[in-house]
Amino acid sequence: MTKPENNQISTIESIPGYSNLDRWNKGVSSACERLNSGVVIPEWTPSFKVSPDANVFAIGSCFARNIERELQHLEVNVTSANPLSDVLEVRTNLQLGLLNKYNPISIHQELAWAADEGSFPSNGFIDCQGKLYDPYLREQTPGGDLEKMQVRRHALKEYFAQIYEADLVIVTLGLTETWFDRSTKLAITEVPSPRLMKLHPQRFGFKQLYHSDCIKVLKSICALLKKHGKPNHKIIFTVSPVALKRTFSGQDVVVANMMSKSTLRSAAGEIAAHIEEVDYFPSYEAVMMSDPLLVWQEDLRNVTEFIVNQIMNEFVQRYGLKAPQTKEQIQSNYHFLLQRRLALSKKNANLLGNILSEHSQQNPNLDFHKFGT
Helix, strand or coil: CCCCCHHHCCCHHHCCCCCCCCCCCCCCCCHHHHHHCCCCCCCCCCCCCCCCCCEEEEEECHHHHHHHHHHHHCCCEEHHHCCCCHHHCHHHHHHHCCCCCCCHHHHHHHHHHHCCCCCCCCCCCEEECCEEECCCCCCCCCCECHHHHHHHHHHHHHHHHHHHHCCEEEEEECCCEEEEECCCCEECCCCCCHHHHHHCCCCEEEEECCHHHHHHHHHHHHHHHHHHCCCCCEEEEEECCCCCCCCCCCCCHHHHHHHHHHHHHHHHHHHHHHCCCEEECCHHHHHHHCCHHHHECCCCCCECHHHHHHHHHHHHHHHCCCCCCCHHHHHHHHHHHHHHHHHHHHHHHHHHHHHHHHHHHHCCCCCHHHCCC
16 A cells, blocks of 8 residues: 555544544643633534524423523523413422423423323322322422313423424433333323322332433434424433432432433434434533532532523524623623632632541641641
């Protein structure tokens, strides 16, 4: 084989898969340098643009509600944030998370019912001390008599049917740990309440979704949207950074959370790579790789409005939805950063003191004060 002439050698930029952000170290654009900047919004190239007047519907975990609020602040038309019925008032939606769907199967079920591909089961409501409850909604959702439950279910069907009129659907995947109702063989939204468990101990089961399970469900969600949605609709999958509140896997919650998020991230990436109208949006990576002090609320589980604003401002610009953030938003972010800077100084001092104290107790014969600062 002869060595190619210089003019036959491709430049590195033309190599398939080349990125100018491909290095963890070295260079001003390295991951290391960007991590040190505090806020990291990973580079990604949208495969489509969205009209500024597009209808957007967000569905999924509580992070979908974060996305809704921020998009509304940016004056995007978010139909999922505007329930059609008083039964689903915005206050209930946002505060109680009535519409949250944490596992992929729960998302698929609601979309199938909204498209009349299946119907809500006649034995779906569960009696609990004289009131009926809908286990396919959040546990905090108020119960009631059969008429109230049926009215709410009708309103829910109309609400989720709006997804088929959306130009852009954002699906936020929350977790893989899935509880199901053995009577209906359907997934429920979250772990049953202790009251329901006590009254119906044999009714509920637990299943861990793995990569192949998630792929199957996500493909089916895309198929429903393709069949019943607008002809040129687009879909964006993302993974919620909000950690599991509790695990039922028998593992350390830290391990279980990483397993759950990794599985969903892998499945979402594979779907986006193979279905033309689907993108993966790296909001999960943006949260996990940015400075924790800027990202997390006090519980170290839920995210700050600041980081959601940073992520979604980049999102709307990349996809062509709206203009950059307003002067008021920039000012609000500046005040947030000042407050966090003060908190950081105090937190770091306390953390260092705790570490030194712990090492002193473990090594009483060493005088740590002799070491240089």
